[in-house]
Amino acid sequence: MERTFIMLKPGVLHRRIVGEIISRFEKKGLKIVALKVMRIDPATAEAHYAEHRGKAFYRDLTSYISSGPVAAFVLEGEEVINTVRRLIGKTDVKDAVPGSIRGDFAYTTMFNVVHASDSLANAEREIGIFFRSDEICEWEDGNADWL
Numbered sequence: 361m362e363r364t365f366i367m368l369k370p371g372v373l374h375r376r377i378v379g380e381i382i383s384r385f386e387k388k389g390l391k392i393v394a395l396k397v398m399r400i401d402p403a404t405a406e407a408h409y410a411e412h413r414g415k416a417f418y419r420d421l422t423s424y425i426s427s428g429p430v431a432a433f434v435l436e437g438e439e440v441i442n443t444v445r446r447l448i449g450k451t452d453v454k455d456a457v458p459g460s461i462r463g464d465f466a467y468t469t470m471f472n473v474v475h476a477s478d479s480l481a482n483a484e485r486e487i488g489i490f491f492r493s494d495e496i497c498e499w500e501d502g503n504a505d506w507l
């Protein structure tokens with residue numbers, strides 16, 4: 361069983377489409393085990409995106425992520441990391457196909473609506489940055505056989 365970290369970026373809250381996007385993960389059958397709205401301070405934004413330090417878009421990216429509230433959550437399931445990456449679509453919005461979240465809701469790569477972990481190691485690291493262990497709620501999925 362894997363867990364992955366998802367963050368809906370500030371524009372999503374401004375556009376009032378948090379529910380619409382979370383609903384796509386739920387309809388797929390993925391299980392939410394943690395969820396919160398929060399503001400990310402600049403130092404935490406830099407730590408989260410450390411692998412992009414030095415790239416041309418890094419400063420704009422970290423200041424955008426800190427510019428307003430985000431909705432952060434953790435999903436759990438078999439192969440959830442890859443499943444979520446497919447649901448959200450490619451990072452470069454020109455390659456994000458219609459039907460994916462970025463394909464449907466994003467027009468520029470900087471404001472590509474959503475971040476999701478790209479590997480097991482990054483999922484563990486990112487969940488650790490944004491959630492304490494007592495904020496993660498383990499629950500039994502009574503519908504698991506139907507999904």
Ligand code: CMP
Pocket residue numbers: 412417421451469470471472474475476
């Ligand atoms: P995300 O999945 O949050 O991970 C890193 C982010 O950097 C990415 O989504 C985009 O928002 C942003 N990003 C990646 N490449 C570019 C780019 N070429 N120009 C602008 N922003 C980018």
